[in-house]
Amino acid sequence: MKTLSNSQTQVEIGSITEGSLSSILQAYEIHNLIIIVDENTHDCCLEYMITSFPELKRAEVILLPVGEENKVMEVCFQVWQAFTEYGFGRKDLVINLGGGVVTDMGGFIASIFKRGLKFINIPTSLLGMVDAAIGGKTGIDLDNFKNQLGTFSHPTHVFIDPIFLSTLPxxxxxxxxxxxxxxxxxxxxxxxxxxxxxxxxxxxxxxxxxxxxxxxxxxxxxxxxxxxxxxxxxxxxxxxxxxxxxxxxxxxxxxxxxxxxxxxxxxxxxxxxxxxxxxxxxxxxxxxxxxxxxxxxxxxxxxxxxxxxxxxxxxxxxxxxxxxxxxxxxxxxxxxxxxxxxxxxxxxxxxxxxxxxx
Ligand SMILES: NC(=O)c1ccc[n+]([C@@H]2O[C@H](COP(=O)([O-])OP(=O)(O)OC[C@H]3O[C@@H](n4cnc5c(N)ncnc54)[C@H](O)[C@@H]3O)[C@@H](O)[C@H]2O)c1
Incomplete structure (x- = not known):
């Protein structure tokens, strides 16, 4: 396991099961865990996470539609409404499990809701691993303009595990x-x-x-x-x-x-x-x-x-x-x-x- 830190985020590269995720999840024992996925990472990556981390069995799963065309405010509104219905609050943790669309939009959703929930990124695409999941830029598109709305909000942790790339086209x-x-x-x-x-x-x-x-x-x-x-x-x-x-x-x-x-x-x-x-x-x-x-x-x-x-x-x-x-x-x-x-x-x-x- 290799670890990099900047002042905002700890980045771990290696098998996710050998890193600090388990102890982080345990610290949220009395709070909600929210996993944001898209349709593909729901099918290809979620089960591995839940099998590897039993703490995630109780997590609420938020499913986003796949693709850049869905990195838009309309989808965020639906997620914020779901967050409100579930009664999520600022002590809860958002886990973005997906490519750059999921980490950009999931980070944006987390950073805006109730003025900011903590979130971690688990990138599952190569582009997400080497770029989108790190650096604290969150964002969505507006009227075809890329990342027109967004925040600088840093994930507390990024877990980069190449195992997820086995299902990436x-x-x-x-x-x-x-x-x-x-x-x-x-x-x-x-x-x-x-x-x-x-x-x-x-x-x-x-x-x-x-x-x-x-x-x-x-x-x-x-x-x-x-x-x-x-x-x-x-x-x-x-x-x-x-x-x-x-x-x-x-x-x-x-x-x-x-x-x-x-x-x-x-x-x-x-x-x-x-x-x-x-x-x-x-x-x-x-x-x-x-x-x-x-x-x-x-x-x-x-x-x-x-x-x-x-x-x-x-x-x-x-x-x-x-x-x-x-x-x-x-x-x-x-x-x-x-x-x-x-x-x-x-x-x-x-x-x-x-x-x-x-
Ligand atoms: N915030 C930043 O600093 C930053 C930097 C670079 C790019 N980005 C953003 O990242 C986005 C592009 O990211 P991307 O290329 O990861 O796109 P993406 O999230 O759309 O993922 C690409 C495709 O791969 C699928 N996928 C992801 N992981 C998978 C897996 N393990 N198995 C099977 N399928 C999987 C996704 O469902 C999707 O269909 C753009 O919106 C771009 O603007 C952000």
Missing amino acids: GEEIFNGYAEMLKHALIKDQELWSKIRTIHSEEELTTKEIIWTSVKIKNDIVEGDPSENGERKVLNFGHTIGHALESYFLDKTPISHGHAVALGMCAESFISMKREWISKEDFTDIETTITASFPMISLNADEVSAVISLMYQDKKNESGKILGSLLNGIGSCLYDIELSEKEIGESLFHLSLLANPMN
């Missing part, structure tokens, strides 16, 4: 890979050299590689928990990525990891055009991303629509689109103004990759 493993590539590109050249050649699910889901990625995120968050500066480097790939994810949400949705991979490719293209990274480094990034993620093709109207969505990004200031750009492998700058022209060119470059004959 292969494409979801690669969604987590996108955020692992991001951590390497912004902070760790050595990890980048290692991780960019990995193509098997087995190698991506070892405790060691997950640990390295979690540590990068944890260290950055610890230095800037409220995202006033350095933490913004974690948004690399997300200015363009979030806009793409939002644009496709009510069409043919693309996953968060896929959108971030496309966003990293486009934003690295901008870095290359600015001569902040070399052509060789850009080619390495592009080759790595295209090997694992399908490219998308956008026409001129779609490019304009995606750029319009970027004006809603939370990182913007004074009506300018701000993003985080690589200025080397393992190095990233934040609060960089991106022009519509360079964003447009980067999106056309993605389209060229999707249709190389054009």
